[in-house]
Amino acid sequence: MAATDTSAVAMGFTLILLGKYPKIQDKVHEELNEIFGNSDRPVESEDLNKLTYLERVIKESLRLYPPVPFVIRKIEKEIKLPTGSCLPAGSGAVLSIWGVHRNPRCWGADAEHFDPDRFLPERFKLVTNGSYIPFSGGPRNCLGYQYALMSIKTALSNILRKYKVLGEPEPSPIPHIRVKLEIMMKAVDGFNVTLQKRE
Secondary structure, three states, rough: OOOHHHHHHHHHHHHHHHHOOOHHHHHHHHHHHHHOOOOOOOOOOHOOOOOHHHHHHHHHHHHHOOOOOEEEEEEOOOOOOOOOOOOOOOOOEEEEHHHHHOOOOOOOOOOOOOOOHHOOOOOOOOOOOOOOOOOOOOHHHOOOOOHHHHHHHHHHHHHHHHHEEEOOOOOOOOOOOOOOEOOOOEEEOOOOOOOOEOO
């Protein structure tokens, strides 16, 4: 379930965000046109490395709306935190991926903004290891993370080549999407999006 549902959730949030930010969607479509032109050929593996802007959009969507917003870990041995507090051995810890991804100390004053360009190589500098963990981190990191990114890019590029996502434009750089927590975090509306066939 995790392999398919997390990817589906990531695609759902990305499509909603593209509907809210038409200028960003236009840039994605320009990139797709540069690579595919008017052809309807299938996506090939070498195309995926060229989809750099689409990848930044996906990564920013994963930052703001991680499919799994928290993880639980068992504390194997006592850990003393920089604050002076201790996490006792044998206890459990809930780590908020949602909170880390929106923390201004990690991402700056605009941490709540939808800005795919924050993943440009010259801008993407993690303040601390573990401040970007959309599929967890460390030894329990999702083994399929790279495959998930490839499959999300492939699916979205196929959709966005043929369809435009219509949505209510967001007047603010801070997206407002109501979410709920089931097994994973999902949009309250069930990811309802409107697609318009491109000419």
